[in-house]
Amino acid sequence: MAIYTGSNKHLGGTETVTRKQTVFYGLVQKNVLVTGANGQLGQELKQLAEKTNSPFRFIYTDADVLDITDAGQVQHFVSEYSIEYVINCAAYTAVDKAEADEEVAYRINCTGAENLARSG
Structure with a gap:
């Protein structure tokens, strides 16, 4: 499964994200969905986020977990x-294939x- 939390642990593994939000230095931690987490941009963002002391909980997904072309699935996940x-x-980034498909x-x-x- 390719959902990760800000601490880079798989959901369903050692940490789960629930509706109950975590308190972070007296603030309610906000959940941020990052799609395309296994792509070049997503991986860079994940590395940067892990280096910072952010008040956000990043939830990283890729197509095998969240099909962004399915509105119902997106709404349910959010x-x-x-x-x-x-x-x-x-993103669909294979330019040659994009022209054909x-x-x-x-x-x-x-x-x-x-x-x-x-x-x-």
């Missing part, structure tokens, strides 16, 4: 994990981004 913010690093590229790059934007 609700289930009390997501406050979304950073979309998911425009529908898939559009669903990921456009519809997926729209589903994330409308989920809140």
